[in-house]
Amino acid sequence: MRMTIAIAIFAATLLALPANAHDPSKHKGKPTEGEVASVSGDRLELKTASGVIAVSLTSKTKIEHGADTVDKSHLKAGERIHVFGTKLPSGELVAKEIVITPSGGHDSSKHESHSGKKNKQSK
């Protein structure tokens, strides 16, 4: 019995190791939140609390609407979105992931859990 428990603990430890590995998906960064002002091809204008910024999409950009992964046709003017991505020095935001807030308003609890991290990491 003790041997079984020891093996189980050892196996559980091994299974837990990948969670501690350096996984880039774990550091998506802080999202930029705003309302889509306009969409044109692979670019959109996003109205944020600090002004309008340009957001560009790439072939790797993932778009989520609720629990579904959708294509860019779901991005429409007036939609509220959270954008995870990389800001270029020009101010343009290159989107890695866009989360369309389900209609009915801002779901801050989902937003917090989705970001999965606080800003400061000491890793």
Added chain:
Amino acid sequence: MSRTVTSVVVALAVLVVVVGAALGTIALRGFSAREEPGAVETFVALRLRNLAMPPEARNRDNPLATTELAVAEGRDHFADHCAVCHANDGSGRTQINAGMYPPAPDMRTQRTQELTDGQIFYVIKNGVRFTGMPGWGGEDEENWKLVLFIRHLPKIMPKEIDLMREINQLEIHEEETGDHHSR
């Protein structure tokens, strides 16, 4: 006395002297990590590090092109994981680094910039033993983006540092920026 015995005695004597000198140095200087590594120790450590690096790793070229986006992605990754020790501008002027032995280098200077892309990649991935540099492992593509960003550090712009600060809120550590950080 045979020649073999003489050699063993001489080797043992040298070992005793070296160990004695090391123990004497520790006894006299203590083990504070706030000390500055000496010139001999630095020289030897850097050469040992380079010797210990497999030649095939040293000769690897960065497979990624230097695009604005790739550098920016490396920048965000650096802000998230590296800047806590290396500082957003790569200078090593951080609170942690003020007490590191050996200190993280100023990555903008020749000591880092003269390394090959493969050497920088190897250090990121595997770390350096007996220093504070951990081996991050991780995905190769992400690590190569970090190499691109480290190459970019000597010409980093204030706007880019502002973007990093949005991620980590780190300021450049202005205290105790003496010799310990100028390396």
